[in-house]
Amino acid sequence: MAEHAEYPAYPVGLRLSGRRVVVIGGGQVAQRRLPALIAAGADIVLISPSATPSVEAMAKADEIRWERRRYAEGDLADAWYALIASSDPDANTTASAEAERNRVWCVRSDDAEAATAWTPATGRSAGVTVAVLTGQDPRRSAAVRDAIVEALGDGSLAAPYFRTHEDSPRVALVGGGPGDPDLITVRGRRLLAEADVVIADRLGPRDLLDELPPHVEVIDAAKIPYGRFMAQEAINNALIEHAKAGKAVVRLKGGDPYVFGRGMEEAQALAAEGIPCTVVPGISSSISVPSAAGIPVTHRGVAHEFTVVSGHVAPDDPRSLVDWAALARLRGTLVILMGVDKIGAIARALVAHGKSAETPVAVIQEGTTAAQRRVDATLATVAERVEAEDVRPPAVIVIGDVVTITPEQAAE
Numbered sequence: 561m562a563e564h565a566e567y568p569a570y571p572v573g574l575r576l577s578g579r580r581v582v583v584i585g586g587g588q589v590a591q592r593r594l595p596a597l598i599a600a601g602a603d604i605v606l607i608s609p610s611a612t613p614s615v616e617a618m619a620k621a622d623e624i625r626w627e628r629r630r631y632a633e634g635d636l637a638d639a640w641y642a643l644i645a646s647s648d649p650d651a652n653t654t655a656s657a658e659a660e661r662n663r664v665w666c667v668r669s670d671d672a673e674a675a676t677a678w679t680p681a682t683g684r685s686a687g688v689t690v691a692v693l694t695g696q697d698p699r700r701s702a703a704v705r706d707a708i709v710e711a712l713g714d715g716s717l718a719a720p721y722f723r724t725h726e727d728s729p730r731v732a733l734v735g736g737g738p739g740d741p742d743l744i745t746v747r748g749r750r751l752l753a754e755a756d757v758v759i760a761d762r763l764g765p766r767d768l769l770d771e772l773p774p775h776v777e778v779i780d781a782a783k784i785p786y787g788r789f790m791a792q793e794a795i796n797n798a799l800i801e802h803a804k805a806g807k808a809v810v811r812l813k814g815g816d817p818y819v820f821g822r823g824m825e826e827a828q829a830l831a832a833e834g835i836p837c838t839v840v841p842g843i844s845s846s847i848s849v850p851s852a853a854g855i856p857v858t859h860r861g862v863a864h865e866f867t868v869v870s871g872h873v874a875p876d877d878p879r880s881l882v883d884w885a886a887l888a889r890l891r892g893t894l895v896i897l898m899g900v901d902k903i904g905a906i907a908r909a910l911v912a913h914g915k916s917a918e919t920p921v922a923v924i925q926e927g928t929t930a931a932q933r934r935v936d937a938t939l940a941t942v943a944e945r946v947e948a949e950d951v952r953p954p955a956v957i958v959i960g961d962v963v964t965i966t967p968e969q970a971a972e
C-alpha cells in the first residue's frame with residue numbers, strides 16, 4: 561500500500577502445494593508467472609476470456625484450470641494468493657479490493673503500489689532458490705538474481721551442504737571434459753566447488769584444482785603407487801573411505817566417466833558398500849579433441865557414422881575385443897583412443913583388411929590444452945610420422961576422409 565511504501569517487503573517462501581491460487585488475466589504476465597506456480601504445486605484457477613497460446617497449452621495439459629470469462633466478485637473466495645494481471649484496470653481494482661477484504665495476498669501487474677505482495681526475481685540453481693527484491697526496480701532485481709544464479713551454477717559461489725539431504729550426493733563421478741577448464745559442465749564445476757575431497761586423474765581439467773580452497777583434500781590418482789589394477793582398487797578404497805567419513809567426494813575424471821573411464825567399476829564398488837553416487841556426464845575427448853583440431857567426426861556426404869575404439873592392445877593381441885576386419889570395411893570415421901603406442905600395428909591391420917593405405921589420418925595430442933598439436937598422415941605413413949614427430953599420449957587418432965575437410969571447402 562502507498563502509505564507503507566517506505567517499509568521494505570517482508571520476504572517469505574509460500575508453500576502453495578494444493579492451495580488455491582487465482583490468476584486473473586491470461587496474457588504475458590500470467591505466461592511468465594504460471595510456470596513457477598505450477599512448479600510449486602498450486603491449485604491454479606485462471607479467470608480470463610482469452611489467453612496466450614502458451615497459457616492455453618498449460619490449460620490443455622491440465623496444469624491449470626481455465627475459466628473463460630471475466631472476473632466476477634467472489635472469485636477470490638477460496639484463494640490463498642492471487643495474481644491480478646488482466647488488461648481491464650477496473651476489474652483489477654475490484655479484484656484487488658476483494659483480495660484486501662478477504663486477506664488474500666495479491667500481486668498486481670498494473671499497480672505495484674496497490675498490491676499487497678510483490679513478486680521477487682527468482683531463479684534456481686544448485687538446489688537453491690534465489691529470490692531478489694529491490695523495491696521498484698525489477699531489472700535491478702533480475703540482474704542481481706542472474707549474477708547469483710550464474711555464480712551458483714558455475715561454482716564460483718559455493719553452496720555447501722551442512723545437513724545430509726537426498727539432494728546432496730556424497731560421491732559424484734564427474735566427467736571433467738578433455739582438459740580445457742572451460743569444457744567441464746556447469747554441474748561438474750558446481751560439485752567440484754562443493755567438494756571436501758577430490759580424487760583427480762592425470763587427464764581432464766587439472767587447472768581447476770588450483771582454484772579449490774585450502775581445506776579441500778586433493779588426491780592425485782595418477783600418483784597412487786601401485787600397478788594398474790591395484791591403483792584402481794586404491795582409488796575405490798579412497799572413495800569409499802571418504803564417503804563413509806561423511807565427506808562430499810568428487811571423483812574428477814577426464815572426458816566422460818563412462819567412456820574408457822572405468823566409471824562403472826567405481827560406481828559398482830560404491831554400490832557394494834551401499835553408497836549412492838551421482839554421475840555427471842562429461843565432454844568426451846573422442847569427439848571434442850577432433851572438433852578442437854578442426855575435424856568434424858561426421859560430415860554430410862562423407863561420413864554417416866563414427867566409431868570410437870580403444871587402441872590400448874594391439875589387433876593381434878588375444879585380449880583384444882575389437883573386430884578390426886569389420887572396422888576396415890566401414891566407410892565412416894574411426895576415432896582411436898589410447899592408440900599412440902600401437903598405431904603402427906593398427907594401421908597395418910586396417911590396410912591388411914582392405915582399407916586404403918591412402919586413408920587420411922590425424923593424430924591430435926593434448927587436445928583443447930595450450931599444448932595441443934596435430935600431426936597429419938595416411939594409414940601408410942602414420943607410424944613413421946608419429947615417431948618422427950615424437951607424438952606422445954594423450955592423443956586421439958582420427959582415421960577417415962573427414963580429416964581433410966576444411967571450412968574453406970565449399971559446401972555442396
Ligand SMILES: C[S@@+](CC[C@H](N)C(=O)[O-])C[C@H]1O[C@@H](n2cnc3c(N)ncnc32)[C@H](O)[C@@H]1O
Nearest residue numbers: 815816819821844845897898926927954955956
Ligand atoms: C583412459 S582414456 C579416457 C577417455 C575419457 N574418459 C574421455 O571420454 O575422453 C584416455 C585417452 O583419452 C584420450 N584423451 C583424453 N584426453 C585427451 C586430450 N586432451 N587430448 C588427446 N587425447 C585425449 C587419449 O586417447 C587418452 O589416451
